[in-house]
Amino acid sequence: MDKTSEEASSKGKKRQRDQQPTDPQTNQPHHQIFSLEDNLSFTDTLVALRMMRAQFPRIDKVSIQPFILRSQLYSSVKDRTQVDRELESLRREKVVRIFKLNTGQDDHAIMFLDDYLNQMENVVKRLEEKEGDQVFKWFRTHVIDSKLEPSIEHQELYTLLSLGGMVKDGHISLLINAGLLTRQLIDPNMYWFAIPNIGSVLKGLSQGRKEVLSFLNRRRYKEMMLASMEKKCLRFSPLDMRFHLRDLIGSGHLKTVQTSTGLLVRVSKD
Amino acid sequence: MWKEIGDRERGILRPKSFTTRIKSNRIRTLQISNHKDIVSPHRASINSLQVDLTEGRYLLSGAADASAAVYDVQRATDYEGGGLIAKHKCLFVVDKQHEHGHKYAISSAIWYPVDTGLFITGSHDHHINVWDTNTTQVVMNFKMPGKVYRTAMSSLATTHMLIAAGTEDVQVRLCDIASGAFSHTLSGHRDGVMTVEWSTSSEWVLVTGGCDGAIRFWDIRRAGCFLVLDQSHSQLGRRPTIPEHSATNKALTSKSLSSGQNLNAKPRAQQRKLANGNGTKQSPVGRMPAKGSLRQRLHPGMLSSLDRATAHYGAVTGLKATEDGMYLLSAGSDSRLRLWDVESGCNTLVNFETVRLQAGKPIQLATSQDSALVFVPCMTAVKAFDVWSGNTSQTFRGHYEYVNSCWFSSQEQELYTGGNDKQILVWSPPRLIADEGDEGPAQDRDNWSD
Numbered sequence: 001m002d003k004t005s006e007e008a009s010s011k012g013k014k015r016q017r018d019q020q021p022t023d024p025q026t027n028q029p030h031h032q033i034f035s036l037e038d039n040l041s042f043t044d045t046l047v048a049l050r051m052m053r054a055q056f057p058r059i060d061k062v063s064i065q066p067f068i069l070r071s072q073l074y075s076s077v078k079d080r081t082q083v084d085r086e087l088e089s090l091r092r093e094k095v096v097r098i099f100k101l102n103t104g105q106d107d108h109a110i111m112f113l114d115d116y117l118n119q120m121e122n123v124v125k126r127l128e129e130k131e132g133d134q135v136f137k138w139f140r141t142h143v144i145d146s147k148l149e150p151s152i153e154h155q156e157l158y159t160l161l162s163l164g165g166m167v168k169d170g171h172i173s174l175l176i177n178a179g180l181l182t183r184q185l186i187d188p189n190m191y192w193f194a195i196p197n198i199g200s201v202l203k204g205l206s207q208g209r210k211e212v213l214s215f216l217n218r219r220r221y222k223e224m225m226l227a228s229m230e231k232k233c234l235r236f237s238p239l240d241m242r243f244h245l246r247d248l249i250g251s252g253h254l255k256t257v258q259t260s261t262g263l264l265v266r267v268s269k270d
Numbered sequence: 271m272w273k274e275i276g277d278r279e280r281g282i283l284r285p286k287s288f289t290t291r292i293k294s295n296r297i298r299t300l301q302i303s304n305h306k307d308i309v310s311p312h313r314a315s316i317n318s319l320q321v322d323l324t325e326g327r328y329l330l331s332g333a334a335d336a337s338a339a340v341y342d343v344q345r346a347t348d349y350e351g352g353g354l355i356a357k358h359k360c361l362f363v364v365d366k367q368h369e370h371g372h373k374y375a376i377s378s379a380i381w382y383p384v385d386t387g388l389f390i391t392g393s394h395d396h397h398i399n400v401w402d403t404n405t406t407q408v409v410m411n412f413k414m415p416g417k418v419y420r421t422a423m424s425s426l427a428t429t430h431m432l433i434a435a436g437t438e439d440v441q442v443r444l445c446d447i448a449s450g451a452f453s454h455t456l457s458g459h460r461d462g463v464m465t466v467e468w469s470t471s472s473e474w475v476l477v478t479g480g481c482d483g484a485i486r487f488w489d490i491r492r493a494g495c496f497l498v499l500d501q502s503h504s505q506l507g508r509r510p511t512i513p514e515h516s517a518t519n520k521a522l523t524s525k526s527l528s529s530g531q532n533l534n535a536k537p538r539a540q541q542r543k544l545a546n547g548n549g550t551k552q553s554p555v556g557r558m559p560a561k562g563s564l565r566q567r568l569h570p571g572m573l574s575s576l577d578r579a580t581a582h583y584g585a586v587t588g589l590k591a592t593e594d595g596m597y598l599l600s601a602g603s604d605s606r607l608r609l610w611d612v613e614s615g616c617n618t619l620v621n622f623e624t625v626r627l628q629a630g631k632p633i634q635l636a637t638s639q640d641s642a643l644v645f646v647p648c649m650t651a652v653k654a655f656d657v658w659s660g661n662t663s664q665t666f667r668g669h670y671e672y673v674n675s676c677w678f679s680s681q682e683q684e685l686y687t688g689g690n691d692k693q694i695l696v697w698s699p700p701r702l703i704a705d706e707g708d709e710g711p712a713q714d715r716d717n718w719s720d
Contacts, residue, residue: 080621081660085506088619105604106583149502153578186482187578252625268625 075250138164208237316688332379471595479586603629
């Protein structure tokens, strides 16, 4: 790891001998060379988005394109208003798309438009060829292109899809079954745009959050060094610890304190 | 401080900037008061606080045990600690024992804006009482169809004396003190109305926030609301930038498209809603195929009721307009605080770092006099945020339980907060004990009468 090699060089050979036996035990994938402590904050939202997209954990069972949570952005860039405004302009320029997730109060997932289109392609390919497969093409060309908000009304969806051809109610059910749209619970007339095939990952997200928080809450002083937290493996979540730490720090459940030995992660009381 | 006084003497500093500087310095040093204490007679959580708008002297509090009390915040009733701590006991209390008092919790207690002769309380027992302060008698009583969450009177009004009441019923009712009847009702919300505020720039404009997450602006002289705030309409900055052609055209066409579609789908449901005066909750009716003739039956003023835009993902629990009437702050049960530009109706995307806000109960926000700071009750603490950048400027921790309301008195630069722990806490700039030590109550020569 970066940090340990720096420490080793500054402290001399003795440290190195201590660190070496632990290194093979950390069976982290190769792209986690950069420790979270070094990469906790960025200057710009787009830079942060790209870095976090590159650091998205690879999940074996589900093929899913990288997405970033809004709370992760808040923990990475200092000024939250700047994050909101830059996200808004990126969304208007059609660089990213924002989706509202159903895990918790104000969860939003941000995905680059190209990744989203790739994800859609993967899902649509796997679905059987029915007479309704035109609807995915119409959805892609007419709806995704013009409707940039995370939700859409039934009538508007109908009109936009009709630009491609004759739309029946069965077509909308196809879209819902594919996972591209979900009904809103409070309003039967409105739909949320959704990332297809994301269900298991979201379940892992909420379970992982609970696991991290309960792990820290069980400790005597409800805190732990960031460097040692990162090495822990999560049992219930396919997403790695770094993903969850960023998310929890950004949503305010955890806070980081700078100490003389590095960053400390603590459960926040408020 | 001395340099500023010297500059003011020589005329280098303008009087207004002198006062603003002193006031903001004092606000920056707010902490729990070391010289003032309000003794609250309430035996349940405090739901509402207001200092009167004419003199800034009397604090009115309403609590969940159906009691309302008035305190004089400028003159103490007695002194403790060798004259150092001023205790402010209540001047009077009206509670359940009063013959016309409320039976259940008082959710809102406000002063009559013109003078302190009247005050209005709204309660969960479905009644709004208008009290005469000097005789502590109820002079007028309005019965509402549901629990009253908030009452408000316009401080700018010169031609009307209407009390706007937000209840758990979907309609907002305006009660007239002069005639003792309801003047009209405003329909448009799809769930109870938790907050009502009058605009600070026009005496005819009312802003309401509902449990359905919508914020609507009503001009009471017309039917229907003229603006519904939508959180997806946003602008980057304090005022909207001059738009490029493509952006405006797209916005206009998508808006007209959606409103056109709405018309075709829902005129019949709207007619049914208008017919029912008692305001039972309506479940949204299923869509019907478009019929052109149905469009004519809907009053043009009611078209805005079809707009289902939401300002928050949960209920709107608090509203506060800035003094200049150009911006509106709203707090929601989705734990977000949003700043809206009233003129353009857009979300300014300022992010206030609120982790959790109380849901389920309306909260009262307060702004400092030049609207640079907003005081928000966040669970057990009160946080002061800078309005334009969203940064937390100060955190006030002192209450033992959730804080429900706060009121900032710009005259004294003091913040009064009330919460579920039955206490009213005063936060003021620290007074140096040494200076005030020799002056005590005995020296106060102005407090005399024949």
